[in-house]
Amino acid sequence: MTYVRNAWYVAGWEQELAPETPAAITILGERIVIWRTASGSVHALEDRCVHRLAPLSLGRCEGERLRCMYHGLLFDPDGKVVEIPGQETIPPRARVKGYPVEARHSWVWVWMGDPEAADISLIPPAVGYDDPAYILGHGQLDYEAEARLINDNLLDFSHLSYVHAISFGAGPQFAQSQPKITPLARGIRSERWITGTLGASNRKSDVPVDSWQTYDFLLPGVLLMWSGNYPAGTAERLGYAPPPQEDAQQGLNFTSQAVTPMTDRTSRYFFSWGPHRDHGDEAMRDGMMELAAVAFGEDKVMIEAQQKVIDMTPDPVVMPSAHDRGVTLFNRLVEKLARAEAGGQQQAA
Amino acid sequence: MTYVRNAWYVAGWEQELAPETPAAITILGERIVIWRTASGSVHALEDRCVHRLAPLSLGRCEGERLRCMYHGLLFDPDGKVVEIPGQETIPPRARVKGYPVEARHSWVWVWMGDPEAADISLIPPAVGYDDPAYILGHGQLDYEAEARLINDNLLDFSHLSYVHAISFGAGPQFAQSQPKITPLARGIRSERWITGTLGASNRKSDVPVDSWQTYDFLLPGVLLMWSGNYPAGTAERLGYAPPPQEDAQQGLNFTSQAVTPMTDRTSRYFFSWGPHRDHGDEAMRDGMMELAAVAFGEDKVMIEAQQKVIDMTPDPVVMPSAHDRGVTLFNRLVEKLARAEAGGQQQAA
């Protein structure tokens, strides 16, 4: 598993984190307990009591603190033990690791790297339920596959023409043409005009339109995409440059998706999707969520099967194709940053 | 897993291979996709796209070709890639391994060794649905056990007196007496008279008969057996030599069975069984299949339990008994040929 640690990983949905109800999530092989206090703060600690390694996620919230419910050790939100029942002195090593954590754009984000380096400005600008412009639905899927394979899937939309041939009904254009791929500081941007199309499944146009689709795929594995239809001829008129979002005539929508590596063979995939308020309503949103359930299930079938094949292959080697430019750029960025982090750790040690 | 590679392994039932419906099977740890085209040809390829290792068994048949439904690579039936969507040039390494494959005697056979050495005459002469002489039923069982243990079981019928004491009701003779074992070029032959018997479970005779049973057990793990009842005294009259099949008075039947090693701990067991047309009818066949379901289930319980014990034993060692002559001869043949194959590979390398 090569992943960047100095990044914000999605740990869950903000609205599903009930007050004083600790939740366990595994990220990059580390068990983490996340909880929201009655006062509204969100905290994240190593999910492992320093005493006998019981999970703190089975614990009890007491004010800002969390009590291990095996033998009663009480933890401050920074990981320091403040009470050991039956014992006067608390040794200095009685503490667990704390993680920087932020609730934003409907997601709870955990910083997996050096806490000193945690930078809130690096949280990807997802669209959450707090954004009045969109009518969103959301869901999540657990994968028996490593996160990289899901990232790879999202970095190359040519699979739409095959995996989702019927569900999204997006036609052969995704495989026949190349999007414009631009490197970003923390990811890549993909942009694409599809001209003279009737659009995808449940957002069909009656007349041919020019369909624009663009997404940023950002560290550690977050896809932020909007697409919309424009009058036929727009692409050519603009010289295939990006169109102003506000000129979209129809079908403007946004999806935020995040891939969280849990272990080296399990991942959690979070997604929200929905139309812009001026281009759709709750009914359209519900239709899009039904479509997402089918289509993202198709991805899951393919990727989990791919993982099984990889695991049965002694020395698995891929043969990148022309469509893999985004995949390759992003994975190189991950490797470069991960190497730098490992080097920094060695230097520090 | 020591198995002979230069042999035909049963991959499935010919009649269950629907046209243009790729099927996945694992043989000797290798994933293979098998499909029948609209024209009736059967093809077998490595089940792993050369691009990103997605399984071709999730693919789509297009004429004689198979398209990977992840990113659309199109494969010739020999494994060569003939189309990469979005890309003009196809590199020479864009190919996957092809397997010689034959549909015969109701089974689809895959040659796991050197394709150049694939020899159709080595397909064991099983009795399939195309044989007008027998009224067959068929079935299959998946084992959580390595194939060798199932082979061992089929190579020593003394287990009938214990494992199948009630189901086959074959009596103690199978354990008390030895069959005649003869080495064959690609297996062993077992022959046995049981005299003065009323026969097994559902093919009982009213009067004592002499029952003849003979099977060849052939590489890689195929049992071909016929048995039948003769008038009491026949065995002695023939000096315990093999009787002419056509003189069988009653109960003549044939069973073909094949054991396919999938992984080192999973196997698939295929079987057909039924009476000769002159000795029974569909009703008798159905009764025999009901019996097979019970009896082969008994083998599965015993062998899977045996596998578990073996896996919990640090250095498992067997203590062969007098009944193990067939087991020992066959396993030695496998080891000799497997060694020769490995030597040939080394020489070639």
Added chain:
Amino acid sequence: MTYVRNAWYVAGWEQELAPETPAAITILGERIVIWRTASGSVHALEDRCVHRLAPLSLGRCEGERLRCMYHGLLFDPDGKVVEIPGQETIPPRARVKGYPVEARHSWVWVWMGDPEAADISLIPPAVGYDDPAYILGHGQLDYEAEARLINDNLLDFSHLSYVHAISFGAGPQFAQSQPKITPLARGIRSERWITGTLGASNRKSDVPVDSWQTYDFLLPGVLLMWSGNYPAGTAERLGYAPPPQEDAQQGLNFTSQAVTPMTDRTSRYFFSWGPHRDHGDEAMRDGMMELAAVAFGEDKVMIEAQQKVIDMTPDPVVMPSAHDRGVTLFNRLVEKLARAEAGGQQQAA
């Protein structure tokens, strides 16, 4: 897994061992077949035929003997093969390991160490159904956790205040005060007065009482506990010394519990519990069993979760607390004796 081998392990409930019905149990990673003959004797052998390693627990009882039902080898209760079907001679190595076994106090005990050292006086004095003083119920739970974690749990009752805060309702005293821990030759003794209490869940007193609780925790992992209520002031009057059992005013009860390590990650937990005949009836016993089902389920949830955390931790280290004195003493005893056994084996070799 560090466990003492020269000890009696609980293999099952005596009353559940039906005559001539072999049962399989795994102890310390070794598969053992246990059976009771028609004459009432109980035998225990290695559960692995010397021929092809089939489990003898699928075998058939024949008098005092057990027949392997794969190929029919017949075993004396000491493990010697006395019949090999189809073969005249029986080689001297045709034998499996026998285990000393005793049925006592409702449990079947198996000695896992040197058979010569098997000492019946080392069977812990559990209270079984043959004891007329108590009205018992019983149960068992399988854990996906190593036995040591369950032992640790039973060696430190401070967890009652947290794990069982609601079920046993025992209050904070178990965590706030220390029991008196005394080393024994083969375990530890825990003794504790809780004064001025209304008692635990379903055996509440109307007026405050002094509650006494004492248990021995003995090798290999057996808890034998009685508790009872005394008039308020008794503890102080006795200088907090142990009270005479017969002076208990109310709530006198006994529980026997045994933890059997099956593999390094699975254990079986056996328990009986019930009131003294003078302090309760069948209805009270049933209420106590309902309570046990809830409370012991709470332990299982916590301990299995703890095991998962440990297994995800690269170098798991515990930080003992003041309550861990019993845990530490017992585990040191286990390590000392296990080392001595290993040394004795080396010397013997």
